[in-house]
Amino acid sequence: MSVAAHSERPRLLDVRPRRLAPALAGALALVLVAGVAEIVLDGAAGRSPLIPLSPDISSWLSGVGERLGYRVFLVALLACSGAYAGLLALLAARRARGPAADSRGRDPSAAAGRELAAPGVLGAALSPRGAIVLVAALQLIVFAGPILLSTDVFSYIAYARMGVEHGLNPYQNGPLAIAGDPVFQYVGSDWIHVATAYGPLYTLLSYPLAPLGVAGALWGMKLEALLASAGTLALTWRCARARGFDPAFALVAVGANPLYVIYGLGGAHNDLIMMLAMMAAVSLTLESRARTPSGRREAAAAAWVVAGALIKATVAVLLPFMILSRRRLAPILGALAAIALGAVIGYAVFGIHGIDLVAALNRDAAFVSTDSFATEIAHLFGKPGVFPVDHDLLKAALVLILVQLLWRTWRGYDWVAASGWALLAISVTSTWLLAWYILWPLPLALVTRDRRLLAATLAVQGLFVVHQISPLLAPVK
Amino acid sequence: MSETSLAAERRRQWLPAWLRPREAEPRRGGRLWAIETTLLVLAGVFLAVATVNDLGREVDINHRLVADLATWRDYTHHDYVNISIDQETLGLDSGREVLCGNTRPGAPGSKTQICLAIWGAVVDGRRSVHGGWYLPPYHPDAPANRYGCFGPAGHGKCPR
Numbered sequence: 001m002s003v004a005a006h007s008e009r010p011r012l013l014d015v016r017p018r019r020l021a022p023a024l025a026g027a028l029a030l031v032l033v034a035g036v037a038e039i040v041l042d043g044a045a046g047r048s049p050l051i052p053l054s055p056d057i058s059s060w061l062s063g064v065g066e067r068l069g070y071r072v073f074l075v076a077l078l079a080c081s082g083a084y085a086g087l088l089a090l091l092a093a094r095r096a097r098g099p100a101a102d103s104r105g106r107d108p109s110a111a112a113g114r115e116l117a118a119p120g121v122l123g124a125a126l127s128p129r130g131a132i133v134l135v136a137a138l139q140l141i142v143f144a145g146p147i148l149l150s151t152d153v154f155s156y157i158a159y160a161r162m163g164v165e166h167g168l169n170p171y172q173n174g175p176l177a178i179a180g181d182p183v184f185q186y187v188g189s190d191w192i193h194v195a196t197a198y199g200p201l202y203t204l205l206s207y208p209l210a211p212l213g214v215a216g217a218l219w220g221m222k223l224e225a226l227l228a229s230a231g232t233l234a235l236t237w238r239c240a241r242a243r244g245f246d247p248a249f250a251l252v253a254v255g256a257n258p259l260y261v262i263y264g265l266g267g268a269h270n271d272l273i274m275m276l277a278m279m280a281a282v283s284l285t286l287e288s289r290a291r292t293p294s295g296r297r298e299a300a301a302a303a304w305v306v307a308g309a310l311i312k313a314t315v316a317v318l319l320p321f322m323i324l325s326r327r328r329l330a331p332i333l334g335a336l337a338a339i340a341l342g343a344v345i346g347y348a349v350f351g352i353h354g355i356d357l358v359a360a361l362n363r364d365a366a367f368v369s370t371d372s373f374a375t376e377i378a379h380l381f382g383k384p385g386v387f388p389v390d391h392d393l394l395k396a397a398l399v400l401i402l403v404q405l406l407w408r409t410w411r412g413y414d415w416v417a418a419s420g421w422a423l424l425a426i427s428v429t430s431t432w433l434l435a436w437y438i439l440w441p442l443p444l445a446l447v448t449r450d451r452r453l454l455a456a457t458l459a460v461q462g463l464f465v466v467h468q469i470s471p472l473l474a475p476v477k
Numbered sequence: 478m479s480e481t482s483l484a485a486e487r488r489r490q491w492l493p494a495w496l497r498p499r500e501a502e503p504r505r506g507g508r509l510w511a512i513e514t515t516l517l518v519l520a521g522v523f524l525a526v527a528t529v530n531d532l533g534r535e536v537d538i539n540h541r542l543v544a545d546l547a548t549w550r551d552y553t554h555h556d557y558v559n560i561s562i563d564q565e566t567l568g569l570d571s572g573r574e575v576l577c578g579n580t581r582p583g584a585p586g587s588k589t590q591i592c593l594a595i596w597g598a599v600v601d602g603r604r605s606v607h608g609g610w611y612l613p614p615y616h617p618d619a620p621a622n623r624y625g626c627f628g629p630a631g632h633g634k635c636p637r
Contacts, residue, residue: 474539
């Protein structure tokens, strides 16, 4: 066999996939947009168990869709998940072809690096501009529609109105304390007695929205979530590029993720704001590492983690990994300064309850949801549900995982990957698992070299989706 | 190594070697990676089995609830949609359910309600009624609210 034959063969074999890839990617992107649009338009028709009772903010969309039922929702969710998986596989396959197809005898790993960093890395499948258009379209469609699948946003508004309109401390009272307020009817029945578990920074961020009325505050919350999502995606892009990965792949993997779009942004969850702070911290440390190592940037990164924890405490788990990785004084000082500032402001506005995040976390850790893996495992072993001893076992397992990750980080393992694993472990061992919790590690998984984290995160999300489909297999009428 | 990395390295000279941060693990891959990956795959398989098992369990429950709803409608001769199903009163995971619904047309719970205790195998899309009780309008199914208990399942369930 001649050398010429060697070099010709891959080119001939490449012709068809190169032509098919854009068409296939385009079709998958259309399925994603159509699936999300179907959910939003049907949701706008109202009167659905999947759409919480809400002020009429999307009536201008009603009349296009029909009442959203479980069947349509689940079919759309499965179609979106399949299209998303197909799109990622297509893009990943295009990337993987790079080094192998290199017939000029260059170092495959170097070629891989260039391939990942090149702007046209998606090959012909989906251009970076196409990726941005797809993700922007999905975000805007959901923004225009009703609140999907969760009443949490009404709890956020209730806590804000409690403080601003009624002079009550949301860290000491549940929404029931403002039963006469117009927002009360929209708060989930499980939460009317529950005081806020969110950080004081988030509560203060929500206060300016309280005087806008329920509908105005709802739009404000949706806008906050959209901007936080846009910021998270921009920072994910930036971090991926800083680490030599394909930013467009990272953008699609986060911004077109069905759970991110439908559950996270659809419910206007404050997890998106927490993730923005998390990615700001990661971006600053990567910048610090790429340019001159700067104490100021590392201190700012640690302060961003604390700011994220003052939105939602979970993200605080990043801090020990960051500090252990850098082993400098700057991140410790940055974190301490931010903690001190947050504590002073939180105490001044909300009293001791406003800064007692540990109590709030302990309370939430006792909740049990049917979608949690803990519940599924309990059922697997013939138990009716999760018992206190199971909580203790899960906490012990989580501690073991965190210790292992800290040890690995000490030995030089990427702290961003370790943080992602920690967030994934928290969600998997939690007895209170909701769709937006398994989004936490996703942006981190896209900017780490340990691709097992991305595979594990997507696998957990896949299992979550599979667990939702029982109404499709056996509908109850 | 770049100049900036060298500068950073010099700044950390005061730290003992074992305390200095590392840019990467001493040996990437290898045995530890293989062990971790194996454990991850095993954990993934375990979670997948638990998820599929739970999905099957939920499908079974849904089939049972469909039979319960059909049984309630057959027994009362009311083709109502809003019927509450309680899976805890007769024991969580016991497969025994209590279904309550109005005795006359109206908003859910707004009329006198009849509650049926249903359990047993699904035969022709129905299960057996083993008794029940009545509830006044707008009253939840609490022991103090029950009256007119009937059948073996209703025995001892009414306060008077």
